[in-house]
Amino acid sequence: xxxxxxxxxxxxxxxxxxxxxxxxxxxxxxxxxxxxxxxxxxxxxxxxxxxxxxxxxxxxxxxxxxxxxxxxxxxxxxxxxxxxxxxxxxxxxxxxxxxxxxxxxxxxxxxxxxxxxxxxxxxxxxxxxxxxxxxxxxxxxxxxxxxxxxxxxxxxxxxxxxxxxxxxxxxxxxxxxxxxxxxxxxxxxxxxxxxxxxxxxxxxxxxxxxxxxxxxxxxxxxxxxxxxxxxxxxxxxxxxxxxxxxxxxxxxxxxxxxx
Numbered sequence: 001x002x003x004x005x006x007x008x009x010x011x012x013x014x015x016x017x018x019x020x021x022x023x024x025x026x027x028x029x030x031x032x033x034x035x036x037x038x039x040x041x042x043x044x045x046x047x048x049x050x051x052x053x054x055x056x057x058x059x060x061x062x063x064x065x066x067x068x069x070x071x072x073x074x075x076x077x078x079x080x081x082x083x084x085x086x087x088x089x090x091x092x093x094x095x096x097x098x099x100x101x102x103x104x105x106x107x108x109x110x111x112x113x114x115x116x117x118x119x120x121x122x123x124x125x126x127x128x129x130x131x132x133x134x135x136x137x138x139x140x141x142x143x144x145x146x147x148x149x150x151x152x153x154x155x156x157x158x159x160x161x162x163x164x165x166x167x168x169x170x171x172x173x174x175x176x177x178x179x180x181x182x183x184x185x186x187x188x189x190x191x192x193x194x195x196x197x198x199x200x201x202x203x204x205x206x207x208x209x210x211x212x213x214x215x216x217x218x219x220x221x222x223x224x225x226x227x228x229x230x231x232x233x234x235x236x237x238x239x240x241x242x243x244x245x246x247x248x249x250x251x252x253x254x255x256x257x258x259x
């Protein structure tokens with residue numbers, strides 16, 4: 001992911017602007033997005049609506065061009081949010097750097113975005129911006145110097161002693177065995193799914209595709225795709241739960257008993 005900083009001064013957050021890329025504009029129109037403001041639509045609402053449409057476009061297709069268009073379009077409002085959140089903090093923080101951090105998280109967590117109304121993106125990215133500011137303030141607070149204690153004292157030994165070390169090792173080994181057992185149960189349950197269910201799970205949970213992209217790959221409708229995923233996950237959970245109820249130590253043998 002490459003973030004490009006447009007030249008300053010940044011345009012107004014409520015200016016009537018459209019994505020510069022004609023390919024992105026065509027992609028939005030194909031999704032039914034009206035790029036022009038409505039008769040009673042304010043500049044602010046129009047800008048928010050276009051940002052939401054661009055975010056949904058990137059979430060569904062993960063194209064770099066779509067993300068660049070979103071960044072160019074939404075950067076002014078995100079900078080405004082950050083500047084407002086930093087009011088009273090003096091020059092301890094660089095809003096431009098925080099803005100980049102916010103867009104890194106927008107890129108990383110795009111799959112969690114829900115486009116429910118025109119201002120969905122602004123509400124979502126506002127929460128990301130507030131969290132970024134809070135983390136910076138926490139880091140600054142944690143780095144402050146503390147008063148030295150009175151008198152001479154030896155520094156505390158933070159190393160783990162032999163008994164605690166042995167206990168931690170046993171705990172790690174126990175957790176590793178439990179995970180190995182669970183993964184073997186999962187593998188056995190996964191093998192019992194139909195080939196279409198296995199492919200759907202692989203596309204969503206391994207390749208990280210959106211539901212819309214998986215629908216195209218499998219040539220199924222959205223409602224059908226959601227039902228495939230729901231049933232596949234429910235079958236896997238059911239098979240694992242039933243196998244674990246048997247209380248055996250060998251997942252392969254337990255799976256044969258369940259079958």
